[in-house]
Every structure is written in structure tokens, then in C-alpha cells.
Amino acid sequence: MSPVRMSEEDFERAVQDALDRIPPDLLDAMDNVVVLVQDEPEQQTQEDEQDGSALLGLYLGVPLTERxxxxxxxxxxxxxxxxxxxxxxxxxxxxxxxxVAVTVIHEVAHHFGIDDERLHELGWG
Structure with a gap:
């Protein structure tokens, strides 16, 4: 399978569109968090992608439930x-x-303290 290519501008627009899918009251509840696009994760290996565990997004911070x-x-x-x-x-x-939308919503959910197990149960895994 050859990769789907998207310009940086179009990709960032897809990320913004994903954020726009989040209900306004939840967006308003997000506190002190920034969403960034990065070309590649720092620790990703080719073996990770081959076994289907490619890192698509990452939340780095302290969830709201733990502050x-x-x-x-x-x-x-x-x-x-x-x-x-x-x-x-x-x-x-x-x-x-x-x-992109699934990944953005998945990582935003981590900001709210929702773990991977619960996200999988909800269909956002």
C-alpha cells in the first residue's frame, strides 16, 4: 500500500476540522493544552508500523482528572x-x-482522563 500524501496545510486543516467535531462545551473545558502536528514520532520504529502499532498521536501532559x-x-x-x-x-x-479525526479525539480524551481501555469500549481506540 502506498501512502496517502497530504500537504501540510491540508493536514493541519484536517486536524482543525477534527477539533471542530468536538462539542463546544468540551472544547471550552480543555485547559492549557496545545495540539501540534509533527511529521514523525521521535521513538517510532519500522517494526512498530509493520506489526500495526504505529504511533498516530500522543498526549503529553497531566489529565484534567489528575490536576x-x-x-x-x-x-x-x-x-x-x-x-x-x-x-x-x-x-x-x-x-x-x-x-486524523479519530486520532485527535482519542488524544483529547486522554486530556480528560479517559484511558485507552475505555476509548476502545467507546469505539475510539
Whole structure:
């Protein structure tokens, strides 16, 4: 399968469109978090992609459910969306746009303290 290619601008638009799918009250509840596009994860190996465990996104931070009063004044949490692995795991543009949305929502859910097991139960795994 050859990768689906998308310009950086189009990919960032797909990420923004995914964020726009999140209900406004949840977006308003997000606190001190930034969503970034990165070409590749720093620790990804070719074997990871071959066995189907490509890292498509990553949440780096302290979930809202674990923050206490001493948390204020910290650097923002980061949600990283990895363009290369997403392009390589999809067969066409439509699938890529949908997988970007799933990945963004999955990582935002981690910001709210929802773990992978629960996300899989909800169909966002």
C-alpha cells in the first residue's frame, strides 16, 4: 500500500476540522493544552508500523482528572498528531481525514482522563 500524501496545510486543516467535531462545551473545558502536528514520532520504529502499532498521536501532559491546586502556572499539555504514520496507514484521502479525526479525539480524551481501555469500549481506540 502506498501512502496517502497530504500537504501540510491540508493536514493541519484536517486536524482543525477534527477539533471542530468536538462539542463546544468540551472544547471550552480543555485547559492549557496545545495540539501540534509533527511529521514523525521521535521513538517510532519500522517494526512498530509493520506489526500495526504505529504511533498516530500522543498526549503529553497531566489529565484534567489528575490536576490539583498546585498545577497552575505549568507549561501547556501537548497533543501531538503524527502526519507520516497517519498517511502511511490509510488507503485514500477520505480514510486519512477520518483517521486524523479519530486520532485527535482519542488524544483529547486522554486530556480528560479517559484511558485507552475505555476509548476502545467507546469505539475510539
Amino acid at each position: 490539583d491546586g498546585g498545577w497552575s502556572g505549568m507549561l501547556p499539555d501537548r497533543i501531538l498528531i503524527f502526519k507520516g504514520p497517519l498517511e502511511r496507514c490509510c488507503e485514500d484521502r477520505e480514510e486519512l481525514v477520518e483517521q
